[in-house]
């Protein structure tokens with residue numbers, strides 16, 4: 082199964098489980114690469130990384146950083162949307178428990 086690279090405007094096919102095509106992955110700063118890889122492996126089970134704020138923050142930072150470097154207009158990405166959902170749920174939980 083293959084999927085498309087997550088960089089904005091990129092249609093390159095990437096292997097399943099790969100965040101971006103080679104070209105774009107190498108544009109991601111090393112510290113973000115590390116967070117993405119570590120959190121992805123740690124939360125792989127049941128797609129837990131899709132609700133892991135650390136993972137989602139690193140992904141959206143990587144996507145937005147590449148878009149900026151390539152001069153693409155700022156656009157929303159799916160990780161930013163997921164992150165907002167996670168943060169909204171977390172805020173609701175912390176206020177709901179009072």
Ligand SMILES: [Zn+2]
Nearest residue numbers: 086091102105
């Ligand atoms: Zn790409």
